[in-house]
Amino acid sequence: xxxxxxxxxxxxxxxxxxxxxxxxxxxxxxxxxxxxxxxxxxxxxxxxxxxxxxxxxxxxxxxxxxxxxxxxxxxxxxxxxxxxxxxxxxxxxxxxxxxxxxxxxxxxxxxxxxxxxx
Amino acid sequence: xxxxxxxxxxxxxxxxxxxxxxxxxxxxxxxxxxxxxxxxxxxxxxxxxxxxxxxxxxxxxxxxxxxxxxxxxxxxxxxxxxxxxxxxxxxxxxxxxxxxxxxxxxxxxxxxxxxxxxxxxxxxxxxxxxxxxxxxxxxxxxxxxxxxxxxxxxxxxxxxxxxxxxxxxxxxxxxxxx
Numbered sequence: 588x589x590x591x592x593x594x595x596x597x598x599x600x601x602x603x604x605x606x607x608x609x610x611x612x613x614x615x616x617x618x619x620x621x622x623x624x625x626x627x628x629x630x631x632x633x634x635x636x637x638x639x640x641x642x643x644x645x646x647x648x649x650x651x652x653x654x655x656x657x658x659x660x661x662x663x664x665x666x667x668x669x670x671x672x673x674x675x676x677x678x679x680x681x682x683x684x685x686x687x688x689x690x691x692x693x694x695x696x697x698x699x700x701x702x703x704x705x
Numbered sequence: 706x707x708x709x710x711x712x713x714x715x716x717x718x719x720x721x722x723x724x725x726x727x728x729x730x731x732x733x734x735x736x737x738x739x740x741x742x743x744x745x746x747x748x749x750x751x752x753x754x755x756x757x758x759x760x761x762x763x764x765x766x767x768x769x770x771x772x773x774x775x776x777x778x779x780x781x782x783x784x785x786x787x788x789x790x791x792x793x794x795x796x797x798x799x800x801x802x803x804x805x806x807x808x809x810x811x812x813x814x815x816x817x818x819x820x821x822x823x824x825x826x827x828x829x830x831x832x833x834x835x836x837x838x839x840x841x842x843x844x845x846x847x848x849x850x851x852x853x854x855x856x857x858x859x860x861x862x863x864x865x866x867x868x869x870x871x872x873x874x875x876x877x878x879x880x881x882x883x
Contacts, residue, residue, distance in 0.1 A: 597870060598842040604823040605743075605843060608735040613753065617760045618727045 710776040834869035
C-alpha cells in the first residue's frame with residue numbers, strides 16, 4: 588500500500604516536473620512546411636461534378652432541340668399509373684441502395700474516428 | 706465547445722484543412738516536444754527538429770490512422786520512431802553519450818543543487834527505462850499503449866517501468882538529505 592502511494596507520488600512529481608512548453612511559433616513553422624493541397628476539397632469536387640452533369644444535360648437538350656424531352660413526356664403519359672408508381676419506387680430503391688453502399692464504405696473511417704472520443 | 710482530436714482529424718482527412726491540423730499541432734506540441742526533450746536529454750534544438758518532423762509525418766500518414774488507439778498514442782509512436790531513427794544516425798545519443806553520462810554523472814557525485822531534480826534523475830536512466838517511465842508515468846499512457854508506442858512486449862514495458870521507478874527512487878534518495 589505504502590509502495591503504491593510512493594509510486595503515485597513519484598508519477599505526480601514527474602508530471603508536474605514537465606512545464607508547459609509555449610508554442611512560440613512552432614505550430615506556424617510546422618504548418619508552413621505542409622504540402623499545399625494537391626486536389627480540390629470534396630465539397631468542391633461535388634460542385635464540379637454536379638455542374639458538369641447540368642452542363643452536359645443542357646448541351647444534349649439544346650442539340651436535340653428539346654424533342655427528346657417532349658417525346659419522353661408524351662410516352663410516359665400513355666403509361667398506366669401503376670407502372671409509373673412501380674417505376675418511381677424502383678428508382679427510389681436504386682438511389683437508396685447507392686446511398687447505403689456509399690454510407691457503408693465511409694462507415695469504418697467514421698467508426699474508427701469516433702473511437703477516439705472514448 | 707472545443708473540437709476533439711477526432712473532429713480535427715476528420716476535418717484534415719475530408720477537406721485537407723490546414724487550420725484543423727494547426728489546432729492538432731497546438732494541442733499536442735507541448736507534450737511531444739517535452740517527451741522528445743527528455744529523450745534527447747534536453748537537447749532543445751534537436752528535440753524541436755524531431756517534433757517538427759513528427760508532425761509532418763503525422764500529416765502525411767494521417768490516412769493510415771485507423772483510430773484503434775488514442776491519437777496521442779499514435780502521435781507518441783511516430784515521435785519515438787523519429788527519435789530512434791535520429792539516434793541510430795547519431796550513435797552518441799544512445800551509445801557513447803549514454804555511457805559517458807552513466808560514468809560521469811554518478812548519483813553520488815552530482816552537484817547538490819540538482820537534488821530533487823527529477824528531470825535530471827530521469828536523464829540518468831538507460832533509454833529503455835527512461836522511455837517507459839516517460840510514457841507511462843509522465844505522459845499517462847497505459848502499459849499497453851506504451852508497448853505499442855515503443856513496439857516492445859507488454860511485459861518488457863512493465864519491467865522497464867518498474868526498474869526505472871526503482872532507480873529514480875534510489876537516485877533521488879541518494880541526492881536527498883542523509
